[in-house]
Every structure is written in C-alpha cells, then in structure tokens.
Amino acid sequence: VWSNCLEFIQDNISPQAYTTWFEPIKAIKLDKSILTIQVPSKFFYEWLEEHYIKLLKVSLQKELGSDAKLVYSIVMDQNISKKDPYTVKIPSSNKEKLKPQELNAPLHLESSKVKNPFIIPGLQKIKIDSQLNIHFNFDNFIEGETNRLARSAGKAIAKRPGGTSFNPLFIYGGVGLGKTHLAHAIGLEVKEKHPEKTVLYVDMQKFIQQYAEASRSNNRNDFIHFYQMIDVLIIDDVQFLSGKKGTQEVFFHIFNDLHQRGNQLILTSDKPPVDIQDMEQRLISRFKWGLSADLQAPDYDLRYNILKHKLEKDGMEIPEEVIEYIAKNIKTNFRELEGALNSLMAQSLLNKKEITLELAERALVTLIQTQRKEISIDYIQKVVCDYFKIPLEKVQSKTRKRDIVQARQLAMFFAKKYTNASLASIGTQIGKRDHATVLHACKTVKNLSETDKVFKGYVDDLRRKISAE
Numbered sequence: 001v002w003s004n005c006l007e008f009i010q011d012n013i014s015p016q017a018y019t020t021w022f023e024p025i026k027a028i029k030l031d032k033s034i035l036t037i038q039v040p041s042k043f044f045y046e047w048l049e050e051h052y053i054k055l056l057k058v059s060l061q062k063e064l065g066s067d068a069k070l071v072y073s074i075v076m077d078q079n080i081s082k083k084d085p086y087t088v089k090i091p092s093s094n095k096e097k098l099k100p101q102e103l104n105a106p107l108h109l110e111s112s113k114v115k116n117p118f119i120i121p122g123l124q125k126i127k128i129d130s131q132l133n134i135h136f137n138f139d140n141f142i143e144g145e146t147n148r149l150a151r152s153a154g155k156a157i158a159k160r161p162g163g164t165s166f167n168p169l170f171i172y173g174g175v176g177l178g179k180t181h182l183a184h185a186i187g188l189e190v191k192e193k194h195p196e197k198t199v200l201y202v203d204m205q206k207f208i209q210q211y212a213e214a215s216r217s218n219n220r221n222d223f224i225h226f227y228q229m230i231d232v233l234i235i236d237d238v239q240f241l242s243g244k245k246g247t248q249e250v251f252f253h254i255f256n257d258l259h260q261r262g263n264q265l266i267l268t269s270d271k272p273p274v275d276i277q278d279m280e281q282r283l284i285s286r287f288k289w290g291l292s293a294d295l296q297a298p299d300y301d302l303r304y305n306i307l308k309h310k311l312e313k314d315g316m317e318i319p320e321e322v323i324e325y326i327a328k329n330i331k332t333n334f335r336e337l338e339g340a341l342n343s344l345m346a347q348s349l350l351n352k353k354e355i356t357l358e359l360a361e362r363a364l365v366t367l368i369q370t371q372r373k374e375i376s377i378d379y380i381q382k383v384v385c386d387y388f389k390i391p392l393e394k395v396q397s398k399t400r401k402r403d404i405v406q407a408r409q410l411a412m413f414f415a416k417k418y419t420n421a422s423l424a425s426i427g428t429q430i431g432k433r434d435h436a437t438v439l440h441a442c443k444t445v446k447n448l449s450e451t452d453k454v455f456k457g458y459v460d461d462l463r464r465k466i467s468a469e
C-alpha cells in the first residue's frame with residue numbers, strides 16, 4: 001500500500017522534496033485502514049503535517065478508501081531531553097521548578113510563594129515559551145502594496161522593541177489578511193535579534209479565559225505580575241475584549257504598566273480601534289497612541305506572488321496560466337487563496353489529471369461564485385462609509401448635506417452594479433428611498449465620473465475596494 005502511495009506522491013512533487021521528505025519514511029504497520037509510518041523526528045512529522053498533509057491524505061484514501069487513517073511513529077532522538085514547553089524556570093537561587101498547567105504560569109509566581117525575598121517580581125528574568133509558530137516568519141510573509149506599512153512597522157519594532165514610536169502597534173484588517181502571521185513574525189524576529197527579551201504571544205480569548213480562572217482562584221495579582229514581566233507582549237484579536245468589563249480593566253492596568261516602562265505591545269484586531277463595540281474609551285484611546293496599520297485585501301501582484309511562493313515552498317509546479325487564473329479570480333483573502341490552490345491540487349490528484357487551465361476553471365467555479373455573492377448592500381455601504389470616513393447612520397438618514405448625498409449615491413450605484421437587488425430594494429436598504437432616487441443616483445454617478453476627475457478617482461478606488469480587484 002505504502003509503495004503505491006509513494007509512487008503517487010512522487011508523481012506530484014519535485015524530486016528533491018520527495019527525496020528529502022518521503023524517502024526516509026518507513027511503513028511499519030497496516031491495520032485495516034490504519035497505516036502507521038515511522039518518521040525520523042518530531043520536526044519531520046510537523047513538516048509533513050504542515051506541508052504534505054493534503055497529498056498524504058489523498059494518496060492514502062485512494063489506496064484504503066475514505067476511512068483511511070495515518071498514524072505517525074516518531075523515532076525518539078535520545079540526545080534531546082523532553083522539554084516541557086510550559087515549564088517556567090527562574091534562574092536564581094530559587095531553584096524550584098514550576099510546572100503550571102498550560103499558560104497559567106503566572107499563578108506560581110505570586111510573591112508570597114517566592115521563597116527568596118530578594119527576588120522582586122518584575123525584575124527577575126523568566127524563561128517562558130513564547131507560543132510563537134516558527135512557520136509564521138518574515139521570510140514567508142510576502143510583501144505587497146496592501147501590507148507594506150504594517151510589515152515595515154513590524155520590522156522596525158523587531159529591531160528596536162519598545163524603542164520606536166510604534167507602541168502599541170495596532171494591526172487591523174479582515175479575516176485571512178495576515179494579522180496573525182505578521183504578529184508571529186514580529187515576535188520571532190525580536191527573539192532572534194534580542195534573545196534576552198521575554199516575548200509572549202497570546203490570543204485575546206485565551207487571555208480572557210486565563211483571567212477568569214485567575215479571578216476564580218483568587219490569583220488576580222499573580223496574573224498581573226506575570227504579564228508585567230513580559231518585554232514584548234503580542235495579543236491577537238483584541239476585538240474579543242468587547243463587552244468584557246472586568247478583563248478590560250485588568251488589561252488596561254497591564255497595558256499602562258508595560259507601556260510606561262517602555263515595553264513593546266503589539267495588538268491585532270479585525271477592525272480599527274474606534275469600531276470596536278463595548279470597549280472602554282480609555283482603552284480605545286490607548287490603542288491609538290502608537291501606530292495603527294491596516295492590512296487590506298491583497299492586490300493582484302501580491303496574490304500572484306503568494307501563490308508562487310507557496311508552490312515553491314511545497315515543491316509543486318503548475319502552469320503559469322493557472323497561477324494567473326487563480327490570482328485573478330480569488331480576491332478576498334489569503335486563506336481562500338490557499339484553499340483554492342489546495343482544492344485544485346486535490347482534484348488533480350484524485351482524478352489523476354494534470355493541472356491545466358481547464359481543470360482549474362472547473363475546480364474553482366463554485367468558490368469563485370460564492371466569492372461574488374459575498375458582496376452585499378450592507379458591505380457596499382460599509383466600504384463607502386469607511387472610505388469617506390462618515391458614519392453609516394448619516395448615509396441612512398434623510399440629511400441632504402452634499403458629501404453625504406454623494407456617498408449615498410455612490411453606495412446605490414455600486415449596489416446596482418454588484419448585487420442582483422432591484423432598484424426598489426436598494427432604495428429601501430439605503431435609507432428608505434424609492435426606486436426613482438436610486439435610478440437618479442446611478443445616472444448622476446455615471447455622468448459625474450465622465451466629467452469630474454476627482455470624482456472618477458473615488459469611483460475607481462471604491463470599485464477596487466468593493467470588488468477586491
């Protein structure tokens with residue numbers, strides 16, 4: 001079975017990748033539809049899972065049917081002692097080795113429990129697992145027009161954490177646009193350039209959960225002390241703090257303390273600070289202290305470059321025209337882009353067909369259609385409001401102020417262009433107008449964009465944003 005799989009795999013990746021990653025594998029057991037393979041190390045296993053899982057899955061299913069399962073057996077490297085990533089060590093006279101559950105490490109650092117009275121919490125150097133994913137590094141983070149600012153701010157911070165005016169760095173943008181990846185990349189580079197710094201990545205949901213547990217067990221101070229010891233604190237998806245009053249309070253406290261001492265904060269969110277609902281004003285204003293940088297939907301070049309990079313990394317080759325086709329049609333975000341590529345490869349493997357433009361067109365047709373459908377009237381209104389920096393209520397209201405009327409007309413124009421909604425329904429949804437108003441709006445926009453250069457600029461910008469061209 002395994003040799004059939006290998007043959008199949010060999011046909012689908014570069015010879016070099018095959019020699020490196022598949023030749024060293026030994027098949028050791030087959031039990032019904034469960035195949036056990038032996039791999040030389042944990043790293044090897046992680047690499048396979050990260051890069052070749054799709055290929056393995058498809059090839060195995062072909063041989064063993066849809067119940068096929070793969071079990072890895074890892075040859076233990078004797079030289080590497082088993083390291084518990086969550087073990088906190090305090091390298092000082094306090095030799096006690098503390099083994100917290102998960103990241104609740106802070107709970108063991110309460111000053112009353114620290115035996116040596118000369119250890120001042122906040123000054124002792126601790127070693128913690130930074131929780132960073134080594135695959136999300138800068139080498140893998142492709143630069144483009146739409147992420148340049150955020151990326152270069154990140155680079156600057158990695159050079160001088162806490163030493164730039166980008167504190168906090170607030171990275172925001174829609175789903176799948178690279179916030180998490182960039183946040184990890186900054187952390188990794190800080191560690192590389194400044195090994196003495198304590199870096200911690202945590203997502204907001206985990207932070208909230210940790211705090212809830214700490215409060216329940218009366219360990220609130222330990223929780224705070226722990227976070228106060230971090231030199232570079234990266235918190236992903238801070239929008240989850242919305243509505244969490246108690247956690248906002250403690251986060252405010254930690255934020256101030258770290259910031260005051262010149263420690264670096266890096267925050268990500270799916271929306272800009274002002275748009276986070278149910279968030280204390282004092283926190284929102286702090287989020288804006290440093291630099292807010294957004295990640296926008298990728299343009300064609302970036303989408304193309306990312307596909308190229310990913311193919312190269314995986315040792316795959318597909319025709320140039322197919323890469324261009326995907327880059328041209330999958331516009332929303334990187335997750336969709338990777339998904340498209342993966343599903344295309346899976347289809348080609350399953351059907352034993354070469355990847356051609358024709359196959360790509362067929363394989364991706366549904367994906368491309370659902371993408372188009374996602375443009376809703378609500379979405380269009382939001383983009384227009386964002387663009388002109390005016391609140392949605394204004395567009396929805398009866399006001400006849402010139403700039404608002406213009407935004408309203410543009411929203412109507414694009415709603416007509418990109419949705420199947422009728423004039424009447426567009427009118428109802430954009431501020432309760434009738435269909436004649438919408439019709440008039442569409443004509444006005446059309447005329448104006450032919451005569452007014454500035455206005456035409458707006459229309460082009462908005463079209464690009466709405467359709468993620």
Ligand code: ADP
Nearest residue numbers: 140141142174175176177178179180181334335
């Ligand atoms: P977000 O956190 O904004 O939802 P992620 O950081 O999880 O997005 O990114 C989604 C996927 O796209 C990840 O696999 C990530 O590695 C990839 N990705 C995002 N931005 C880039 C980039 N600039 N270059 C290469 N890959 C990227």
Ligand code: MG
Nearest residue numbers: 179180181236
């Ligand atoms: Mg994310």
